[in-house]
Amino acid sequence: MGEILRPGAKAPDFDAPVTPDQKLALSEFRGRRVILAFYPADWSPVCGDQMSLYNLVLPEFRKYGAELLGISADGAWCHQAYAKANQLHFPLIADFHPKGEIARSYGAYRDSDGVAERALFIVDESGHIAWSHLSPIAVNPGADGILDALERMPRLEAVNA
Secondary structure (H helix, E strand, O other): OOOOOOOOOEOOOOEEEEEOOEEEEHHHHOOOEEEEEEOOOOOOHHHHHHHHHHHHHHHHHHHOOEEEEEEEOOOHHHHHHHHHHHOOOOOEEEOOOOOOHHHHHOOOEEOOOOEEOEEEEEEOOOOEEEEEEEEOOOOOOOOHHHHHHHHHOOOHHHHHO
């Protein structure tokens, strides 16, 4: 496993496809919290469990003012089919071309396999990493670490006051 970006680092911006004809940039979320969930591949069993869990927990993430973005090196067409089949209610970013460029910028690309590591980041309102976690590729990291980190962050009302 590589060395991922740590808390305090500026979160690298990206502008990548979420559908075959639509892009999304991290900078569009400035002023809001964003959970970046890097994962190896659509359709793999562990990834399916992880993304389905996050879909269920999405209302809890949003209670803390956080949006969720899934990111893998799969293409936009694959993401679109995967999101539809699993009824996912959050965007999946296609880190497809150049392959793994976003994951590399976060230290979360597995060159030996050509896929993203299973890495999690919370980007705060100022665009800095507030929390990060690297999980073994075969292990679903669950949602508890994300929720604990969100709970420890200052309340949004206090931040925006």
